[in-house]
Amino acid sequence: MLRLGNPGRRISVGLIGMTFVLSIFAGRLIQLQGLDSKVYTAKAAEQRVRPEKLPARRGAITDADGHELALTLEAREIFIDPSVVSAAKRDQVATALAAELGVQKEPIMAKLAAGGRYQQVAAAVDPTVAQRIMDRDFKGVGSKHRYRRDYPGGDLAGTLLGFVGSDGTGLSGLESTYNKLLAGRDGEQFVETGLEGQRIPMTGGTLKAPVDGGSVRLTVNRDIQWAAQKAIADQVKAVGARTGSAIVMDVQTGHLLAMANAPELDLKNWQKAPPEDWVNRSVTDVFEPGSTNKVITAAAALESGAVRPESVFSVRDNIRCADQVLRDSHPHPMERLTFSGVVATSSNVGTILAAQKVGDEKLYGMLQRFGFGVKPGSGLPGEEAGLLPDWRNWSGSQRCTVAYGQGVSVTALQTASVYQTIANGGTRVTPRIVAGTTNGEGVFTPSAPGARTRVIGERTAKEIAGMLEAAVSTDGTGNLAAIDGYRVAGKTGTAMRYDTRCQGYCGYTSTFVGFAPADKPRLVVLAVVQDPQKGHYGGEIAAPVFKKVMTFALKSKKIPPTGTRPPAVRIRAGE
Incomplete structure (x- = not known):
């Protein structure tokens, strides 16, 4: 006989099974919503919150x-x-x-x-x-x-x-x-x-x-910076030079009004420029200053009392120093030049004769006082100290060449600082490029003024300024730097250029640096051109850059001519 199942039993089994399943669900819910809720909440937040x-x-x-x-x-x-x-x-x-x-x-x-x-x-x-x-x-x-x-x-x-x-x-x-x-x-x-x-x-x-x-906030003047960049870039291109730099400096404060390099870096496309063009050559490139360095020899000679501006030297066009014969820039018969004339005509031989009256140790000390061998202190990145060998280690010929700027190395900023010192009556002011900073709340904090250091006496500085003014006259080597209506003092520099590419001296460094107005100095301008291919004398390569930049800067700063006449400077004995 066919037996029918017990409905009650089936219902009981079904209820037991459902209870078991529901208890599993309930347990899982308790685990998720109770015991592990914080863990899963954190995981959910991790997925949607970042x-x-x-x-x-x-x-x-x-x-x-x-x-x-x-x-x-x-x-x-x-x-x-x-x-x-x-x-x-x-x-x-x-x-x-x-x-x-x-x-x-x-x-x-x-x-x-x-x-x-x-x-x-x-x-x-x-x-x-x-x-x-x-x-x-x-x-x-x-x-x-x-x-x-x-x-x-x-x-x-x-x-x-x-x-x-x-x-x-x-x-x-x-x-x-x-x-x-x-x-x-x-x-x-x-x-x-x-x-x-x-x-x-x-x-x-x-x-x-x-x-x-x-x-x-910088000390730089935008318009003067533009003029300096254009002038140095145009000249570098015109003479086929490798690089160039131009600096404009306030005599009294040491503020840098312009610091230009050629080639300059296009900041909107800097990735396309080679890394060597990323640096500020005015403070990183080291070179031998040449005849611009003669003012330091002049300062040492005058300060020591061994020489006066009117002292007369019998100057030939060559002189033997140890195993080397050193020459002036061009052949000439023996001349009787005053010391002012030696500086104005940039005679290497005459400068050596003056340095011999001073002595190596005193000349070295004067180079140190003018800041050679140490960083200028502007705070600019990459600032170099140059090279100033100890005087006890100078070679026989170096004892002569240092007097006219070969055998020592400087940067463009160091050279400009030398002429700021002379223009400022013998007091060096540490160069400054940052006028001040403003914090996030808008509070402006001015930078501390540059440190002031007495380097030479006022009388010596004034006498050298007179020599430099004569150097820009028709009798001097820097006549292309003359500016109509203004009294200008300055010095040419032409030095053989050491180049790692040729592992020796090849090419030239052409420089001109000076200040104006000569009798009431306000601005220093320096121009340096490296390895020009069309000429090489500082008077023909760098002086025209100085003239353009200084003329623009004087007008931009509204500095009028002093209206005075330069004193007569005797160049040769018997004049």
Whole structure:
């Protein structure tokens, strides 16, 4: 007989089974919502909540009058989330982004194919361009608020200012030196994102607010900087030279009004320039100064009392020093020159005769007092000290050549500082390029004035100034530096150039440095040209640069002529 199942039993078994299953679900719910709730809550937050950097705005670098030489502009970062861009849409997205950003499509396609959740396409895009991209409403394409560094002048003071990297960190020049002040401090916040990476509105909070960077005000005058750059660049090109530098300096304060180099660095395209063009040659390049150094020999001779401006020397066109015969720049019969005439006509032989009256130790001491062998103290990155061998180690011929600027090495800034000292009545003022800084709250702190050091007496400085004024006269070697209406004092320099490429002396360094007005000095201008191919004398290569820059600077600073006449300077005995 067929027996029917017991319904009660089936129901009981079913209830037991359901109870068992439900108890498992209940236990799991208790585990998830009770025991392990914090763990899963944290994992969920980790998936949808992420930290985001809030970039600080980098501070500006301005000239002395507040004109911005380096500034920060609003920008946007463009990124993609390859995980939500379908394969069918990749070509369309890459084509559109490439067209808007002005880049190649292939790298964008590669990033879309790479997978992952985040790929940067462009670091700093103009906000209007970013908005056009976002208006296309592509899934997986987003933008973030960023800043970008801009240099309105392009290459204006390029090597002086320096540049920043893609992350906004200063890599060279003043951008690097003052990076901590300029950069400020980035902030941070947490944001929640949806499944496709889109930010969920009204969520998240700021963990740390950004602090904008401070600014740096320079002593540089924008217009004078431009004039100095143009003059030195034009001359370097005209004479086929390798490089050049020009400096404009305030006599009384030591402030640097211009510091130009050629070639100069285009800060908007610095990646395209070779690394050797990233440095500020005015403070990094070391060279033998040549005849511009004769003023130090003159100072040592006058200060020691061994020579007076009217002292007469019998000067031939050559002189033997140890195993070397040293010569003047051109052959001439024996001349009876006053010491003023020796400096004005830039006689090597006459300078050696004066140095022999001083002695090696005293000449070395005077070179030290003028700052040779130590850094000028401007605080500029890469500043070099030059080379000043101890006088006890001078060779036989070096005991003579040091007197006219061969056998020692300096930078352009050190040379300019020597003439600032003479123009300032014998008192050296440590050069300054930074007028002051402003912190993130807008509080300006002026820089401490340059240290003042008495190097030579006022009388000696005045006597040397008279010799330098004679050097710019028709009887001197620097007559191409004369400026109509102004009294100008200055000195030519022509030195053989040591070059590592030829492992010896090859080529020349042509220099002119001076100040004006000669009887009431306000500005020092230096021009140095390295390895010119069309001529090499400082009077013909560098003096015209001095004249252009000094003329512009005098007018720009509204410095009038003094209206006085230079005193008569006797060049030759019997005149």
